[in-house]
Amino acid sequence: MTRKMLQFTRLDQKQPDKRAATARKGDFGEISLAFDLDRAGDQASRCEQCGIPFCQIGCPLGNNIPDWLMLNAQGRMEEAYAMSAATNTFPEICGRICPQDRLCEGKCVLEQSTHEAVTIGAIEKHVTEFAFAQGWVHPPRPHKELAQSIGIIGGGPGGLAAAEALRKKGYQVTVYDRHDRMGGLLIYGIPGFKLEKSVVERRTQLLAQAGIKLETGIHVGVDVSLAELRDRHDAVLIATGVYKGRELGIKGDKLPGIHAALDYLITQNKVGLGDSVAAYDDGTLNAKGKDVVVIGGGDTAMDCVRTAIRQGAKSVKCLYRRDRANMPGSQREVAHAEEEGVEFVWMAAPTEVLGTDKVSGVKSVRMHLGVADASGRQAPEPIDGSDFELKADMVIKALGFDPEDMHSLFGEKRLDVTRWGTLVMDERTHMTTLDGVFAAGDIVRGASLVVWAIKDGRDAALSIDRYIKAKSRIAAE
Structure with a gap:
């Protein structure tokens, strides 16, 4: 069915139906139901086909959004997928996890x-699932x-995006990952x-079928050195991401019962994949029957509170020092969490973790927003005499991530890092301070979005291609 565009005057926005909160919080299945062909086509036809597509400008990958919306509305689905996949290595993943309300949809003229x-x-x-x-x-x-x-060191979105781009050009690509x-x-x-993990595994299987060697359980710096990889390959890309969770830095923050967000999420995902994890089985990283407090306001914090709900926590509270309008996480995720029973404690910050031999609560103070800081956001300031306590058997730190010590990890002092611990990289060439060693993703820009990692991986692949071709020309002269 071919549809006319600019139907926003006739058709209202309709997001995909969601499973009821009472049903979805009992399992780890995706909460959104799929569009059918008619509904997807109708929603695509709402596009205004702007002369200056702000949605495309707001997308880190520069996806040709108006074009594949029009193709979808016209029923030209194979062309719509080809257009979408031309600029995005993982459109089925970005369609699920990108914070569209802050990116493309947030910039939409409508x-x-x-x-x-x-x-x-x-x-x-x-479009991608149909394809x-x-x-x-x-x-x-x-x-x-x-x-x-x-x-390629790191089998996350940045490393895999680079692997696909380089394989398309004909290079022999090996990806090493410690997991x-x-x-x-x-x-x-x-x-x-x-x-859902089957979505990721489906894509990685395609990469393996393309001839990309996927080496798991290889910890670079332990099982093999960076120097060895440099000898083995014509170029190396570091796309390790950032995994070290930030600390609370308050009294009692080393008590048993306090956990890093990533440790908690990895455990649940392993269990969901069918692995046996001792820390889950013995209750250490299982929220069942517990009063849980998650500290932080980003998307990772939302992942933690919603995981705790599904694990059967007695209560789940999210403690955040700013208000809802100023939180970094997706507003959609906040709404989903509220529907599922999470309580948000806005404008409050922890001052002490209570307990003797294990966590029993979190002492906190109310905040107000003061003068804007260097980033332009109002800085939260404590209100004297506003202390209060939250009961907690389990505290999860979701305060963001920092890079691991690159020098210790790779044993290479010539690999320069910034004062934040991220790798120094030439913005034009993506090369680090080691010849033939490139970098992409969070290990360069700091903790960021999956879509930015994909963008960086694809760009780094272009730089690696230019580097190898230049070396080949010089060798031939």
Whole structure:
């Protein structure tokens, strides 16, 4: 069915139906139901086809959003998928987990004009899932095999995006990851109710079928050195991400019962994948029957509170020092958490973790927003005499992530880092301070979004291609 565009005057925005909160909080299945063809086509036809597509500008990957919306509305689904996949390595993943309300949909002209944005993320997911169902998604195949090889450290979104781009060009690509599965945070950091793991495994299987070697359980710096990889490959890409959780830095923050967000999420994801995890089985990283307090206001905090609900926590509270309007996490995720029974304690910060031999509560203070800080956000300041306590058997720190010590990890002092611990990289070439060693993703920019990691990985692949071709020309002269 072919539809006319600019139907926003006739059709209201309709997000995909969601499973009822009472049902979805009992399992880790995705909460959104799929669009059918008619509904997806109708929603795509709401697009205004702007002369200046602000949705595309707001997308880190520069996806050709108006074009594949129009193709979807016209029923040209195979072309819509080809257009979507041309700029995005993982459209089925971005359609599920990107914070569209802060990116493409937030920039949509319809959103700015009070007509409500086109449901870009849901349509992106629909287009890709339809393409998989029709058998249109194939492993990337190079036109010509090249002799040069590239080693990629890190099997997360940045590393895998680079691997696919380099394999398309014909390079021999090997990805090394310390975990027992590929996907990085996609497989272990993001809960199944946002991204079912079969979706990630389906994509990594395609990469393996393309001839990319996926080496799991390889800890670079322990099992093999960076120097060895440099000898083994013509170029190396570091895409390890950032995994070290930030500390509370308050009295009692080392008590048993306090856990890093990533440790908690990885445990649940492993259990969901069928692994046996002692820390889950003995109750250490299982919230069942506990009063849980999660400290933080980003998307990771939302993942933790919603995981605790599904594990059967007695109560779940999210403690955040700013108000709802100033939190960094997706407002959609906050709404989902509230529907599922999470209580938000806004404008409050922890001052002490209470307990003797284990956590029993969190002492906190009320905050108010004062003068704006260097980032332009109002700085939270404590209100004297406003102390209060929250009961807690389990406290989860979701305060953000920092890089691991690169020098200790790789044993290479010539690999320069910034004062934040991220890798120093030439913005034009993506090369670090070691010749032939490149970097991409969070290990360069700090903790960020999956879509930015994909963008960085694809850009780094282009730089690696130019580097190897330049070396080949010099060798031939």
